[in-house]
Amino acid sequence: ISYNVIIAYALNSFRIKDKLFYGAKLVRRSLYFPNYLIPLFFLYGISKYFQNNFDLIWIFFSLVCSSFILLKFKEFKVMTNPDLLILMPKCKISEVIWFFYSLTLSAICQEIYFKVVFYTQIKASVNIYFANILTSFCFLEIHFLHSASKKIFSLKDYIIQFLFSVVTLFIFQETGNVLYSIMSHLVYNSIIGCFYLKQFMISQKVHSYEYTY
Numbered sequence: 001i002s003y004n005v006i007i008a009y010a011l012n013s014f015r016i017k018d019k020l021f022y023g024a025k026l027v028r029r030s031l032y033f034p035n036y037l038i039p040l041f042f043l044y045g046i047s048k049y050f051q052n053n054f055d056l057i058w059i060f061f062s063l064v065c066s067s068f069i070l071l072k073f074k075e076f077k078v079m080t081n082p083d084l085l086i087l088m089p090k091c092k093i094s095e096v097i098w099f100f101y102s103l104t105l106s107a108i109c110q111e112i113y114f115k116v117v118f119y120t121q122i123k124a125s126v127n128i129y130f131a132n133i134l135t136s137f138c139f140l141e142i143h144f145l146h147s148a149s150k151k152i153f154s155l156k157d158y159i160i161q162f163l164f165s166v167v168t169l170f171i172f173q174e175t176g177n178v179l180y181s182i183m184s185h186l187v188y189n190s191i192i193g194c195f196y197l198k199q200f201m202i203s204q205k206v207h208s209y210e211y212t213y
Contacts, residue, residue, distance in 0.1 A: 002039040003118065003138065009035055010146040025098065033105045036113035049116045051177040058171060062180045065167045066187035068160050075156075076195040082206045091203035096196065103193050107185035111168070114139050115178045119169060128173055136165035164188065 009032055016028040040046060078084065085091075114135055123131035140162050143153060168181040 002035065002113075006035045006113075006142060007145060010142055013146070029098065029102055033109045036109035036117075039113070039117045043117065046116055049120075049176060049178045051175075051179065054177075054179070055175070058175050058177075058180050059183070061171055062168070062184035063187060065164060065171070065184045066191065068164050068167075069188050069191050071160055072156065076192075080195060080198050080202055082202055085199065085203045086206040088203070090207040091200040093200070096200045099196055100193050103189035104186070107189045108182055110139070110142070111178060111181040111185050114165070115169065115172045115181050119172070132166055132169045132173070135169060136162050139165040 013028055013032060016024050016031075018024045118138065119131055119135045122134055126134075140158055143161055144158065164184075168184050171180050171184070172178060
């Protein structure tokens with residue numbers, strides 16, 4: 001049920017348009033995340049998945065997993081090309097803030113949901129390998145169906161996300177600690193955020209009077 005609710009919101013969130021009312025963007029983005037966390041209130045013994053003790057080896061693997069996003073390094077370089085940015089509208093600081101807001105909450109909420117809720121429930125009925133693949137496909141589906149994601153994601157993005165999910169699920173299965181996955185996803189999204197911040201800074205420069213004239 002919870003997964004269907006997430007899918008439904010992903011498909012229809014675009015209907016909450018900015019022009020409808022003041023604060024629509026905050027509402028649209030914020031309503032997305034509680035859908036991931038509400039199921040936690042119906043589960044028992046989930047505290048065992050939030051452990052404070054960390055192993056350096058698994059931290060290392062989590063960081064390696066985050067580096068998958070660097071497979072898109074060429075695409076990121078293009079998005080920070082001054083010659084292209086000058087042809088595009090000037091980036092706004094509000095867009096950067098909303099972007100980081102979404103990146104941070106999505107990393108935390110999605111990892112908690114797909115590891116602690118979805119995966120643990122699925123693997124109770126099937127073997128861990130099938131549970132991993134199924135969960136990863138569902139993780140992919142969320143991004144594929146979301147009205148914002150499908151406008152900017154390519155096939156390469158989906159392949160990277162699928163591999164990311166498979167590896168972080170393996171780490172979760174081996175450690176039983178979702179904090180590794182959250183850390184990995186946060187670093188993954190932070191790398192994207194750094195390029196977006198660089199794009200914002202270059203955009204400000206190329207649209208300045210000194211640069212254009």
